[in-house]
Every structure is written in C-alpha cells, then in structure tokens.
Amino acid sequence: MACEFDTHFKVFHELMSNKVLEILLVANAYDAFILEEDGSLAAKIINEYRGLNLSRPPRLTRVDNARAALTALQETGCDLVIIMPQWDDMDPFDFGAAIKALKPNLPVIILAHSVVGLHPLPDNKDTAGIDRIFIWTGDADLLLAIVKSVEDRLNAAADTRRAQVRVLLLVEDSPLYLSQFLPLMYKEVVHQIQAVLEESLNESHRLLKMRARPRILVAETYEQALDYLAQYGSYLLGVVADTRFPSSGKLCNDAGARLLLEIKGRIPDLPTLLLSSDPANRIKAEQLAVPFLDKNSPHLFDKLHGFFLDHLGFGDFVFRRPDGSEVVRVPDLHGLEAVLPSVPDEPLRYHAARNRFSNWLMARSEIAFASQLRQVKVSDFPDTAALRAYLIDGIKALRRWRQKGVVIQFNAETFDPATTDFAKIGNGSLGGKARGLAFAASLLRQSHDLFKRFPGIDIRVPATLVIATDRFEHFVADNGLADLPVGRLSDEDIQTAFLSADLPAELERELAAFVNAVRYPLAVRSSSLLEDARHQSLGGLYCSLMLPNQHPDAAQRLKQLVRAVKQVYASAWLTLPRRMTRGTVYAHRREQMAVMIQRIEGRAYGPFFYPAVSGVARSQNYYPFGSISPNDGMAVILLGFSRESGVGLRFCPRFPQLLPSFSSVEDILTNAQRTFFAIDLNHARKTTDPFDTSIWVRRNLADATQEIPVKQLSSVYLPDEQRFRDASGESGPRVLTFSAILKHDHFPLAPLVAELLALGRREMGCDMELEFALALDERAGRPARFSILQLRPMASAGDPLEVALSARDRTEALLYSNNALGHGRWKHIRDIVYARPEAVDASRTMDMAAELARINARLKSEQRPYVLIGPGRWGTFDPWLGIPVKWQQIDGVAVMVELRSQALKADPSFGSHFFHQITSHGIAYLTIVESSRDRIDWQRLNQLPAESDGAFFRQVRCDHPLLIKCDGRGSECAVLTDRHASRFG
Structure with missing residues (x-):
C-alpha cells in the first residue's frame, strides 16, 4: 500500500507548472509602499515560500505609469500585471487593452482603492483588457490571493487531469465582496495545509502536498459557472455562490439559487453555500436545503469558517450516524488512525459511501490517497472489515510528513533603541497609522537631497515599535474575548473585560525588553486596519495614550505599558467604531488592531x-x-x-x-x-x-x-x-x-x-x-x-471624471458654491434636507441636532443618501456657533452645505477630526457665503415636494436625481435639478 501511495505522489512534480514568477506592478510609490508594508507582499510571499519549502517566490517590479509599463513589457516578460489606477497618463481599461494587444494571454488585474467608477462598469468601457478587478480593503492576504487566483486559473485544467486536484468554485461578481471572500478562502486553504504539514516528515513531501492544495476558481456569471461545472464537476470540493449575479447579460436576482439547484441535480452530495446581502434570500436556501450566509452579518467570517469545517472537510473529521448524531471527532490523521478500529460499521460505511474520507483528505492536500479512495467504492470490499483495514493502511502511509516553522521579527535579546528606529512585533499588518509612518521613514531614507537642502536639522520619524495585528488576534483568542456579546455590553464593560485579560506571554516578554531599554516618554497609539484609509477612514475613533515612562521601577513601567496596550485593543470594539462601520462592506469584519508605541517628541525644560x-x-x-x-x-x-x-x-x-x-x-x-x-x-x-x-x-x-x-x-x-x-x-x-x-x-x-x-x-x-x-x-x-x-x-470623493463647471451651471444651479471641498460627480441623489431659515434659533441648536439625527436614521435605513443644508459650523462643540451634530447623527449624508448666514456667523470647520471623517467618506462639503458669488435658490428649493416638515428641518425629494458637480481643483460646486441636468447624462 505504501509503495503504491509513493508512486502516485510522483505526479505532484508536474503540478502548478504555470507559476507567477514575475509581477509587474503599475503604481505610484505610495500605493506600492502600502502593498509592501501593509500588505507585506514580498515578506509574506518569501515567508510562506520558505516556511513551506517552496521554490523561487515571485519577484515584484514596479513602474510609475502606463507608458513605462508597456515599454517594460516589450523589453522583458512577466507573468502578471497589477494595475493600481492612481496615475493619469492612460485610462486603466485602455491600458489593459494595450497590454492584451502585446501579450493576449497575460493576466491583467486592477487593484483599486474604491469601487467608484469600476462597479458597475460604465457602459462605454471596453473591459476586455482586464481579467479581474479587486478592491484594496487593507487585508494583507488579498495580494497573495490575487497571485494564487491567477495561478489556479492557469493550472486548474492540467492539474485536475493529472492528479485529480480538488476545485472550490466561488461565484461572485462584486469586486468589493470578491476582495473580501477570496483572501478568506485562500486563508482557510493555506491554514489547512499549514496544519497538516505538521504530519509531514520530509521536505520534498511538504512541497508536493502544498502543490496539491485545492484550486479556487472564480465565476462572475451564470454561464461561466455552468462552464466550470461541466469542466470540473467531478473534481469539485464545494461551491460558494452569491444569490444575485449576471445571467444572459443581465443581473438576475435568483441566479445563485438556480445554479445550486442545477448542481444538486448533477452532484447531490456536493457541499454548497448560498450567499446574499438580502436576508430574505434565506428562504431560497432553505428550499434548496443548503446553508445560507448573510453578507452583512457581523459574524460572516466565522460562519464561512464554519462552512469550511462542517461541510468541506476542513478541520476535524466528525464521524456521524445517518441521522446526523455525532459518534466521535478527530483532529488529524493520527487521531483518525486511532479511532478507525473502534468506529461502528454503520458510520464508517456511511462516510465511505459519500466520499467523506476522500474530501477530508483532499482538503488536507493528501491527493494521492484521496484520489485512490475516490476511485474505490464500498462495494469493492467483501465486508466492512476489509474497508476498515484499507483505510488504516492508507493513513499509516500518510503519517510520515511533519514540519513546523516560526518566523520572529522582534528579538528581545538584541533590541537596541539607539540603532532601531522602527521595529515590529509579529507577522501581521502594521495597520493604517503605522504604515503611513513607515512610508515616511522610507521616503526619508531615499531623499538624500532633502538633508542637503536643510543641513543641521535632524529630520526623522520618532523611534517606533509596532505590535502587529496578529498579536491582537492571539490576545482575543487566548482570552475568549471573541465570545463577548459586545452589542449588549457598555463600553465600560468591554474595557473592563479587556483590561482584566492577559497579553500573550511572549508579547509581554518582548514589551519588558523594550521597557528596560527605553526611558523616554511614550505615545501608545491605535493603528487599526481601517484607520486613515482613503475611502473608509476610522481615524480619531480609537484610543491613544501618553505614558511618561519615568517611574524608577521597570516593572511599574511595564505594567503601565501593558495596561495601555490593552486599552487600545479594547477601543477596537467600543460602540462608536462599530457604529461607524455599520451599513458598510466592513460591517461583517471584526476590526484588527495594531498598536504603535512611539517616542514622544520633545525636550525637558526643568520638570x-x-x-x-x-x-x-x-x-x-x-x-x-x-x-x-x-x-x-x-x-x-x-x-x-x-x-x-x-x-x-x-x-x-x-x-x-x-x-x-x-x-x-x-x-x-x-x-x-x-x-x-x-x-x-x-x-x-x-x-x-x-x-x-x-x-x-x-x-x-x-x-x-x-x-x-x-x-x-x-x-x-x-x-x-x-x-x-x-x-x-x-x-x-x-x-x-x-x-x-x-x-x-x-x-x-x-x-x-x-x-x-x-x-x-x-x-x-x-x-x-x-x-x-x-x-x-x-x-x-x-x-x-x-x-x-x-x-x-487626504481622501477624495465621487466619480473620478472631469467635472469642470460651465457658466450656465453656475447660473442655473439650485445652489452654487465657490468654496467647495471634494471632487467628483454624483447622479443618484434625490433627497435634500435643509434647515428652514425662519426656524433657525441659535439657542436651540441641540434640538436641531436631535431632529436631524431622526431624519438621518430614516434616510439611511432607506439607503437614500442626501444633500444636507444648514447654518453655521457642522459638528461644533459650541452650540452657539452651529449645529452640534456628531458624526453618527449625519452619517447617511452625501453632500453637506454650510451656510454662513446672519443668524449664525461662524468660520468653516477647519481641520477637525469631524471634518476629516467627512472627507474620508468621500462627502462633498460646500460653504455658501452671503453677499458673494455663492447662491442658493430658496424659491425653487421651497417649491420641491416635502417628504417631511419638522420644527427645524424640511426634507424634499426630487422626481429625478440631482446632478452634483464638484470641481476640487477650482474649489467650486453646483447642484443641478433634472430640468437643468438632463443634458449632462
């Protein structure tokens, strides 16, 4: 048996023959730095290849623009082009077409910061030059997922034919959700493979088993999914499908349900999962007798992980009787071998008849034996004893390969603050705030001319230690904090739970070494994945603490630092950050927190x-x-x-x-x-x-x-x-x-x-x-x-199209401002909420804020972004200077207008965290000043039909969407109604 098994393993040398070895990244320096430092592309690939003993990792080459990329492609070859469209010498779709003209089979991927202008795709765009679009969400695993996805598409046909490698099919047309799901699915696969590598004994088998991992293929339409079903039906490990995606060239609300029904007719035992952002589609899943996951569920990732465990054969093997009752579960091959002699005949034959052993082994990249099991039937054995013996003998042959590997980036024994400007504990992401600081350090190292122009000045980033996001994950898991019912707990209760928990022992030892080495004041700052993101910033919502770090007892200083780190960790789960992500694509995503421990700049003057x-x-x-x-x-x-x-x-x-x-x-x-x-x-x-x-x-x-x-x-x-x-x-x-x-x-x-x-x-x-x-x-x-x-x-907003205003725009606009923040064009907004001038009362601005919050909540629940017009300073702490709203009271707004009137005289809200939230969410912000070129047509505004008319605010809804053109370069914006906007389209 072992001899036959080893012979079958020789086929793995032929797997993954098409590899991505050279990647051409077309991006500016900052975007490339985000990929390298936040995504840690090179480090993650090298670490993974080394840890799994794989051969040469991909090499990344960056160019700044499309012309340079086309020149590079003509001079040298590459296996993958990743476009980050933050340059202006060529439209990314035209660029993709130009690449395909040179190299028709070269994969071309767009990796953007936002779906704006990309999904749904404009009708006038030729997308043939782009293979797939992804959205950068701050998830470091997305980069590897892109590389793996390209390789899987190139190798699936040959590898399934050569070694019956399993295939996971994901059907999803949204770039944003695809960018969320695909990294998670690869993470599950990689974690599964890494877990079973502990059962490997020799390095060559490690390599071969990794190459035999399940391939993940992505279909974006019903027809493409059927094509994959026809080609790979006998190799499918499972199917994860959205409910709504294109069929026959149009979006179809039940395409996913129809697809899973077709699959169940062909492969009744195949694990399938139905996804949807509409909870009502759960009924369709129940009718099909398949699991259902709500895309907007805060527990989405955990539930998807559960699907991999319970249905795809990942994790433990669970012996069940035909009625579903559990007999025993085992975590690994050793455990499976140990229980096989005593498992009752009925569950043993039940799982063998449904290829459960084969699926479980395939999920563990045990392709050879799993392929053998796939070919045999229960009827091939004279009795259950013979089947049992066959399984035990095969497992004995598999239990020869084991391996462990640990990557350490912070060495407590050698840390020297005099020579270390930027250190990192852990292997996860730096988080948003720390990656910006790391990018600054990178710029300074490369900017030799800067120091020549400013001699005698010590230009630097402060000494910084970052605790990466993976240590936060360990902290949460080790203390069981993931089970906290945060939705029912007060912020004080959450903080108490975090402060009473223990940091991982290794992390505390590393922090002790750090504290022993430094005596300067420290800032302990949050650095979450979403902090300072371009389109969904959560900056200013988390905790930052200043530690004097002056106590003579190092143990006391360590105690202070540990408590501060836990306080920052706790802030990730407090009410306000969770509320800020509600209703966004990140709602289901548990925030990951890095911590930045930074030297406080300054000098001592006496005490x-x-x-x-x-x-x-x-x-x-x-x-x-x-x-x-x-x-x-x-x-x-x-x-x-x-x-x-x-x-x-x-x-x-x-x-x-x-x-x-x-x-x-x-x-x-x-x-x-x-x-x-x-x-x-x-x-x-x-x-x-x-x-x-x-x-x-x-x-x-x-x-x-x-x-x-x-x-x-x-x-x-x-x-x-x-x-x-x-x-x-x-x-x-x-x-x-x-x-x-x-x-x-x-x-x-x-x-x-x-x-x-x-x-x-x-x-x-x-x-x-x-x-x-x-x-x-x-x-x-x-x-x-x-x-x-x-x-x-700094964040930008709206559709990145030309938005220059004409003279007619300025004169015919419902409102016009020549003091505008933002850039883009909005064509989907129909609602306007404005403070009635005669109702403005500086002594009742708190009441105005409360009324506005109710209007905002209703419009947000209806998914109706709106234009907000009001007097004075938005978000002011002084109710006499404006309406003291908090961000969550207006977080459904798309365009804000600040009136500087006689009733409330106040300057615009320069530079506050509140204002940064507005810009981070891509919201246009207009200031209209009396007795200036700015104008607002109160007569037309008051003639619009009212949806609600409160004590202070009136909400109107236009029959047709407004056209809002905001030119950030000229600092002007016009809001046009349909009769003036029809010529713009």
Missing part, C-alpha cells in the same frame, strides 16, 4: 517636557485666501502638545508671512496662544497609573519665558509703540508669534514643511496630511529635531 512646536500640514488648502492657491497647502502649529481642538496658528507653507489671524496688532493679541500643555516629569516619576491625566499640566506662557522654546518663538509686545519686537533678548511681556521660524531664518519650518508636502504628494500620488513636532535647542552640537509623527492620504 516639564514638551515639544517646541506641534503641527499638522496638508498639501491641499480647500479654503485659500488672497493669492494663495489650493495646491499651496496649509499648516497649523502651536507650542507644546496638541490636546485641544481649534488651537494654533494657521499659515500657508509657501507664503508663511501671510497670516490672516495675525493681520493686526489687535488680532495678534486676541488670537495668539496664551497657554500650552506639557508633561509634569516630577509627577510622572511617582505615578503608576497609565490613565493618570494629572501628568498633564497647562502652563501659562508667562511662566516659561526663560525656557528656550518660548524665548525663541515669542515676541516682545511694546504697548507704547503698538508693535512687536522679535528679538529674543528683549524684556517685556511676551506673545507667541512664531516669527523666528515663520519670518526669520532661525529655523526654516515653512520651506521644510512645503518640501515635505511636495515630496509626499508626489510619491503618494494624492493629496496628503502630515503631523509633525519640532524640538529646539540652542546648545552646540544639538541640532533642531523635526519629527514626522504621521503621514496619511
């Missing part, structure tokens, strides 16, 4: 620790003034730590001397920063509580006039002369003007920030945001230190 400058800068200034253009960017800076919103001096890095808030002596005296935040080191050395906010002290500027930052960044006010003198040695009352770094050459802050914004914009391929801190020192040999704390993309 106080603080940075000279904290700031944020953006490459796009959506609210320019004077001669400043949007592309000149903007920045906000302040002295000390930033712990309050709305504080700081706003300026343009290219024109730092143009300061609207400092336009006069009176303005300077009124608007200048008077207090700042610092860490009290004396108190910090005594406290053992990581949540002790008393380490923070608000200091008056007058109490710090002898400290270097205040001396260098302030000016002396001369009341008799009604002017300021910038000399730091002058005596008199000091006012924080930042003149030394904005007007003079003490430190070139503005040109450095402008250079970094230009560099980041160029390499990221989009507008970006930079957080930074500056430490000043006048002592010789200690240069000023400029630290990049965060680098992230």
Whole structure:
C-alpha cells in the first residue's frame, strides 16, 4: 500500500507548472509602499515560500505609469500585471487593452482603492483588457490571493487531469465582496495545509502536498459557472455562490439559487453555500436545503469558517450516524488512525459511501490517497472489515510528513533603541497609522537631497515599535474575548473585560525588553486596519495614550505599558467604531488592531517636557485666501502638545508671512496662544497609573519665558509703540508669534514643511496630511529635531471624471458654491434636507441636532443618501456657533452645505477630526457665503415636494436625481435639478 501511495505522489512534480514568477506592478510609490508594508507582499510571499519549502517566490517590479509599463513589457516578460489606477497618463481599461494587444494571454488585474467608477462598469468601457478587478480593503492576504487566483486559473485544467486536484468554485461578481471572500478562502486553504504539514516528515513531501492544495476558481456569471461545472464537476470540493449575479447579460436576482439547484441535480452530495446581502434570500436556501450566509452579518467570517469545517472537510473529521448524531471527532490523521478500529460499521460505511474520507483528505492536500479512495467504492470490499483495514493502511502511509516553522521579527535579546528606529512585533499588518509612518521613514531614507537642502536639522520619524495585528488576534483568542456579546455590553464593560485579560506571554516578554531599554516618554497609539484609509477612514475613533515612562521601577513601567496596550485593543470594539462601520462592506469584519508605541517628541525644560512646536500640514488648502492657491497647502502649529481642538496658528507653507489671524496688532493679541500643555516629569516619576491625566499640566506662557522654546518663538509686545519686537533678548511681556521660524531664518519650518508636502504628494500620488513636532535647542552640537509623527492620504470623493463647471451651471444651479471641498460627480441623489431659515434659533441648536439625527436614521435605513443644508459650523462643540451634530447623527449624508448666514456667523470647520471623517467618506462639503458669488435658490428649493416638515428641518425629494458637480481643483460646486441636468447624462 505504501509503495503504491509513493508512486502516485510522483505526479505532484508536474503540478502548478504555470507559476507567477514575475509581477509587474503599475503604481505610484505610495500605493506600492502600502502593498509592501501593509500588505507585506514580498515578506509574506518569501515567508510562506520558505516556511513551506517552496521554490523561487515571485519577484515584484514596479513602474510609475502606463507608458513605462508597456515599454517594460516589450523589453522583458512577466507573468502578471497589477494595475493600481492612481496615475493619469492612460485610462486603466485602455491600458489593459494595450497590454492584451502585446501579450493576449497575460493576466491583467486592477487593484483599486474604491469601487467608484469600476462597479458597475460604465457602459462605454471596453473591459476586455482586464481579467479581474479587486478592491484594496487593507487585508494583507488579498495580494497573495490575487497571485494564487491567477495561478489556479492557469493550472486548474492540467492539474485536475493529472492528479485529480480538488476545485472550490466561488461565484461572485462584486469586486468589493470578491476582495473580501477570496483572501478568506485562500486563508482557510493555506491554514489547512499549514496544519497538516505538521504530519509531514520530509521536505520534498511538504512541497508536493502544498502543490496539491485545492484550486479556487472564480465565476462572475451564470454561464461561466455552468462552464466550470461541466469542466470540473467531478473534481469539485464545494461551491460558494452569491444569490444575485449576471445571467444572459443581465443581473438576475435568483441566479445563485438556480445554479445550486442545477448542481444538486448533477452532484447531490456536493457541499454548497448560498450567499446574499438580502436576508430574505434565506428562504431560497432553505428550499434548496443548503446553508445560507448573510453578507452583512457581523459574524460572516466565522460562519464561512464554519462552512469550511462542517461541510468541506476542513478541520476535524466528525464521524456521524445517518441521522446526523455525532459518534466521535478527530483532529488529524493520527487521531483518525486511532479511532478507525473502534468506529461502528454503520458510520464508517456511511462516510465511505459519500466520499467523506476522500474530501477530508483532499482538503488536507493528501491527493494521492484521496484520489485512490475516490476511485474505490464500498462495494469493492467483501465486508466492512476489509474497508476498515484499507483505510488504516492508507493513513499509516500518510503519517510520515511533519514540519513546523516560526518566523520572529522582534528579538528581545538584541533590541537596541539607539540603532532601531522602527521595529515590529509579529507577522501581521502594521495597520493604517503605522504604515503611513513607515512610508515616511522610507521616503526619508531615499531623499538624500532633502538633508542637503536643510543641513543641521535632524529630520526623522520618532523611534517606533509596532505590535502587529496578529498579536491582537492571539490576545482575543487566548482570552475568549471573541465570545463577548459586545452589542449588549457598555463600553465600560468591554474595557473592563479587556483590561482584566492577559497579553500573550511572549508579547509581554518582548514589551519588558523594550521597557528596560527605553526611558523616554511614550505615545501608545491605535493603528487599526481601517484607520486613515482613503475611502473608509476610522481615524480619531480609537484610543491613544501618553505614558511618561519615568517611574524608577521597570516593572511599574511595564505594567503601565501593558495596561495601555490593552486599552487600545479594547477601543477596537467600543460602540462608536462599530457604529461607524455599520451599513458598510466592513460591517461583517471584526476590526484588527495594531498598536504603535512611539517616542514622544520633545525636550525637558526643568520638570516639564514638551515639544517646541506641534503641527499638522496638508498639501491641499480647500479654503485659500488672497493669492494663495489650493495646491499651496496649509499648516497649523502651536507650542507644546496638541490636546485641544481649534488651537494654533494657521499659515500657508509657501507664503508663511501671510497670516490672516495675525493681520493686526489687535488680532495678534486676541488670537495668539496664551497657554500650552506639557508633561509634569516630577509627577510622572511617582505615578503608576497609565490613565493618570494629572501628568498633564497647562502652563501659562508667562511662566516659561526663560525656557528656550518660548524665548525663541515669542515676541516682545511694546504697548507704547503698538508693535512687536522679535528679538529674543528683549524684556517685556511676551506673545507667541512664531516669527523666528515663520519670518526669520532661525529655523526654516515653512520651506521644510512645503518640501515635505511636495515630496509626499508626489510619491503618494494624492493629496496628503502630515503631523509633525519640532524640538529646539540652542546648545552646540544639538541640532533642531523635526519629527514626522504621521503621514496619511487626504481622501477624495465621487466619480473620478472631469467635472469642470460651465457658466450656465453656475447660473442655473439650485445652489452654487465657490468654496467647495471634494471632487467628483454624483447622479443618484434625490433627497435634500435643509434647515428652514425662519426656524433657525441659535439657542436651540441641540434640538436641531436631535431632529436631524431622526431624519438621518430614516434616510439611511432607506439607503437614500442626501444633500444636507444648514447654518453655521457642522459638528461644533459650541452650540452657539452651529449645529452640534456628531458624526453618527449625519452619517447617511452625501453632500453637506454650510451656510454662513446672519443668524449664525461662524468660520468653516477647519481641520477637525469631524471634518476629516467627512472627507474620508468621500462627502462633498460646500460653504455658501452671503453677499458673494455663492447662491442658493430658496424659491425653487421651497417649491420641491416635502417628504417631511419638522420644527427645524424640511426634507424634499426630487422626481429625478440631482446632478452634483464638484470641481476640487477650482474649489467650486453646483447642484443641478433634472430640468437643468438632463443634458449632462
């Protein structure tokens, strides 16, 4: 038996003959960096190939644009082209067609950040040049899934013919859901193979078993699924099908049910699963007697995992009687061999007759023996004893191959903070926030000219340690936190559960080594997968803590750090983040959290620790003034730590001397920063509580006039002369003007920030945001230190088409703004919610927010995005300056309009986390100013039919969708009704 078994294994050398060895990535530097650092493409492929003893891993070559890619394809070959369409020299579909003209059989994949403009595909697009479209969701496993999917499609026909390799069929036409499901299915397959590798004894058999894993094929239409059924029906391991996908060229609401009915008629015992985003389709699954999964279920991944375990033969082998009752279950081949002698005849023959042993072995990549079992029938044996002996002998032959492998990225024994700027614990993702910082570090390493232009400045990222997302998963699993009924628990209860849980012992040992090596203050910050994402940002929703890290006892410092890490972990499951993902494609996805432990920038001045400058800068200034253009960017800076919103001096890095808030002596005296935040080191050395906010002290500027930052960044006010003198040695009352770094050459802050914004914009391929801190020192040999704390993309919105406005658009618009944020064209919105001007009452804005929340909830439940028009500042903390809504009270909005009226006078909401949420969700934001070119046609608006008319807000619904054109480059937007929009289509 063993000899026959080994002979069959020789066929595995012929499997996977078509491999993806060369990948051409067409992407800008930032997108490529995301794939490398967040997706860890090269590292994951190399680690997997090494861990499984596979041969040469794919090599990734990147080019910046389509022309360079076509040149590279003519000069050298490749096996796969991945297009990330964040460049503008050629339409990606035209580019795909050009590639196919050169190499008709070369796989071409689009990997985009959003489905906008890609699904459903525009009617005028020729998609023949693109094999498949995927959406980057922050899942590091998607990249490997793309490579594996291409290889499976190329090899399935030959490999099923040569070795009867099993096939899993996924029927799904949505790029977004395909990008969610396919990595999970491959992860299940790979985890299954990795688990059974423990049963391998020699390296060559490891290689062969990995090559024999089940192939996953994707069908996007009913006809394609039937073709696969005809070709691979005898090799199918299972079918996972959506309910709604194209059939006969049109979307068919019951295509999935019809397909599974056809399959059951041909292969009655084949495991199948019906998916749908509509829970009502569960009835169709029940009629077919097949499992059903709701795509929007928060437990989707767990239930899909259960399908693999219970129906596809993954995981334990469960002996059952014909009535479904369980007899015994075994986790591996050793266990199966152990129970086979004692399993009753009835369940043994039951499973053998239905090819359950073969399926289970196929799922474990035991192709040779599984293929043998597939060919034999129960009737081939004289009795059950002979069948039993056949199975036992075969399993004995399989139990010769075992292997284990551990990859360690952080070495507690060799960690040296003096030479380590960026370290990573674990093998998972860095998360959104940390990947931006890692990209910044990468840019700095490559930007030698930057340091030449700014000599004597230590430009850096702070020393950072990232605990990758896989350690969070281990923490949750080890403590049974996945079973917490988070929907029924308060935030306080969730935090208590997390804080009482234990970190994995290995992680705690690594953190102990880190704490023993560093004594500087630490920021413990969240870095979730969705944080700072371009189209679904959850930035600002999670926990970040500052630790003084000053206690003399290292054990106490470790205790503080461990507690802080668990607090950040807990924030992933709190109410607000979960609410923010509700109704999105991520609703079913349990958030994964990385933790970034970062050195806090600053210096000690006596007992106080603080940075000279904290700031944020953006490459796009959506609210320019004077001669400043949007592309000149903007920045906000302040002295000390930033712990309050709305504080700081706003300026343009290219024109730092143009300061609207400092336009006069009176303005300077009124608007200048008077207090700042610092860490009290004396108190910090005594406290053992990581949540002790008393380490923070608000200091008056007058109490710090002898400290270097205040001396260098302030000016002396001369009341008799009604002017300021910038000399730091002058005596008199000091006012924080930042003149030394904005007007003079003490430190070139503005040109450095402008250079970094230009560099980041160029390499990221989009507008970006930079957080930074500056430490000043006048002592010789200690240069000023400029630290990049965060680098992230600014989000864009809408359909990426040309949206230039005509003169007729501006005059015929229902409303027009020449102060608009966002870019794109919207053609599906019919609802408008607006505050009736006569009902606006500054003393009742809290009531207005409550009424708006009810309208929003109803429209969101109806899946009707809307235009929102209201007075004053949206999301303000001061109810007298506007309507103090929270994000969840308006999260169904598509376009927001801020009216600067006589009733409520307030500046737009510059730079808040609330405003970042708006831009991250691709929402157009308009400001309409009275007595300007802006206009709103109240007469036409009031004539529209009302769906609801409350105390403050009126909701109207148009007969036809509005056309909304927002030109982000020109900072203008027009909302057109159907009679004016019909010519646009």
